[in-house]
Amino acid sequence: MNKNSKNVFCIKYLVIIKKDKLVIIKIAVCFNCSITYKEEISMNVKKMSHPNESIKCQVNTCHYYMAGDYCAAEKIEVKPRNASSSEETDCVTFISSTNA
Numbered sequence: 001m002n003k004n005s006k007n008v009f010c011i012k013y014l015v016i017i018k019k020d021k022l023v024i025i026k027i028a029v030c031f032n033c034s035i036t037y038k039e040e041i042s043m044n045v046k047k048m049s050h051p052n053e054s055i056k057c058q059v060n061t062c063h064y065y066m067a068g069d070y071c072a073a074e075k076i077e078v079k080p081r082n083a084s085s086s087e088e089t090d091c092v093t094f095i096s097s098t099n100a
């Protein structure tokens, strides 16, 4: 690839149903180098009727929050990669309880 050329990406979103769950995949294709980058950016996570005992969370504005500072999501995803402190991390499974 030419050092001075700019990479131009085409970004598309693919929405699929995977095991009865809605999954959105972001696909970026570089026009210069043809590298394709895929990232699963959201997943419709099931809210269980009981807390996920392995997750303690105080975010009481989340759709998945459960009394006693528990999370009822069947699974969570935390980002970003290469975070250097807990303050830099975020639960991307969070959905506002007012938007759920």
Ligand code: SF4
Pocket: 055, 056, 057, 058, 059, 062, 063, 064, 065, 066, 070, 071, 072, 073, 076, 091, 092, 093, 094, 095
């Ligand atoms: S999904 Fe994330 S923010 Fe929401 S209750 Fe669970 S751990 Fe907390």
